[in-house]
Amino acid sequence: MNFFSSLLFIILLTLSSCNINDSKEIIWRVALEEIQGSLQDQYAQEFKKIIEKKSKGKIKVLIYPYGTLGTSDQITELVATGAIQFTMASPGHLGKIIPELQIFLLHYLFSSNNKINQHALDHGQATEIFKKLYREKGFHLLSFYPEGWQVWSTKKPITKPEDFKGFKMRVMTSPLLLKTYKAYGALAVPMPYGEIYSGLQLNMIDGQVNPVFAIEEMSFYEVTDYLIFPQSSQFITSFMTSQSFLKRLDEKQIGWIQSSVSEISDFIFEKQKEYNQDRLRIIQEKKPDIKLIKLSTKQKQAFETKSKALRKVYLKIGGSKAYEVLEAFKKDLEIASKLII
Numbered sequence: 380m381n382f383f384s385s386l387l388f389i390i391l392l393t394l395s396s397c398n399i400n401d402s403k404e405i406i407w408r409v410a411l412e413e414i415q416g417s418l419q420d421q422y423a424q425e426f427k428k429i430i431e432k433k434s435k436g437k438i439k440v441l442i443y444p445y446g447t448l449g450t451s452d453q454i455t456e457l458v459a460t461g462a463i464q465f466t467m468a469s470p471g472h473l474g475k476i477i478p479e480l481q482i483f484l485l486h487y488l489f490s491s492n493n494k495i496n497q498h499a500l501d502h503g504q505a506t507e508i509f510k511k512l513y514r515e516k517g518f519h520l521l522s523f524y525p526e527g528w529q530v531w532s533t534k535k536p537i538t539k540p541e542d543f544k545g546f547k548m549r550v551m552t553s554p555l556l557l558k559t560y561k562a563y564g565a566l567a568v569p570m571p572y573g574e575i576y577s578g579l580q581l582n583m584i585d586g587q588v589n590p591v592f593a594i595e596e597m598s599f600y601e602v603t604d605y606l607i608f609p610q611s612s613q614f615i616t617s618f619m620t621s622q623s624f625l626k627r628l629d630e631k632q633i634g635w636i637q638s639s640v641s642e643i644s645d646f647i648f649e650k651q652k653e654y655n656q657d658r659l660r661i662i663q664e665k666k667p668d669i670k671l672i673k674l675s676t677k678q679k680q681a682f683e684t685k686s687k688a689l690r691k692v693y694l695k696i697g698g699s700k701a702y703e704v705l706e707a708f709k710k711d712l713e714i715a716s717k718l719i720i
């Protein structure tokens with residue numbers, strides 16, 4: 380979406396909101412970084428259902444899947460300008476604006492038990508610090524949630540860091556990701572989500588990294604031959620709104636939003652599990668010769684060793700609260716691991 384079409388879109392949305400408010404129906408708009416039928420769509424559909432029910436139909440929630448409004452960076456901008464009220468914003472992109480968020484891009488930081496990760500994100504001290512950091516940028520963090528393990532879909536097998544030599548790996552646009560794949564020896568290529576398929580098709584990139592559900596729905600498996608499971612990082616995303624929008628709401632409406640996001644936490648956690656499992660089966664059915672590689676403990680260790688240096692890089696480029704966030708999140712994981720069996 381170019382500047383002029385964005386401007387036109389903002390004007391149209393503002394006008395349509397005014398008309399609707401005049402007739403006493405309130406419209407809340409949610410933008411997604413993923414397409415219709417995706418995990419973010421599931422989240423937004425559930426949010427819509429709960430809000431419309433709690434408001435007895437007074438509030439109507441409209442969902443804008445990826446491709447209708449623009450890239451991740453552009454939809455974040457639309458929330459900042461007030462054209463859209465809610466958006467999903469992933470650290471892999473939003474980390475350019477809130478550098479501390481890049482903690483969620485660090486490899487071999489998360490627990491291998493995803494329930495522990497979910498608990499740490501929902502109840503941890505790091506999330507409290509992030510609430511302040513979002514506020515400083517005019518945003519309001521509603522929740523973090525995991526979308527599943529990041530999986531490499533590639534045109535050649537990668538089982539050791541040396542295999543990445545000369546390999547063009549598409550990553551999201553946050554600087555820490557570029558440095559991570561460079562540390563593995565790859566040529567890291569930042570690129571918007573919507574350009575990955577053609578990038579793979581035209582050999583501009585040799586591979587990309589995303590959870591299985593995304594690899595299926597975006598058809599990346601069609602243009603790659605291997606699915607490699609390094610279990611190095613979770614895909615984390617955030618659901619957020621803006622301070623200026625919240626200020627215009629009454630307490631009841633704010634309460635509805637807060638209770639909705641707490642209600643959705645377990646629902647979306649189960650969905651990501653289901654989505655990633657089911658869609659792996661679908662990929663294998665559609666492309667029976669796709670090769671699955673699960674890295675062994677020893678193979679993972681080689682990547683983990685290389686990735687350790689990135690902790691220092693994060694402390695350097697992860698903003699003034701990077702140290703505080705890292706220490707808090709490590710503690711959050713430790714606490715969660717004692718509570719979750």
Ligand code: 6CS
Nearest residue numbers: 412413451469551572593
């Ligand atoms: O790789 C990306 O850019 C995107 N991947 C997912 C699974 N969600 C949104 C994000 O922009």
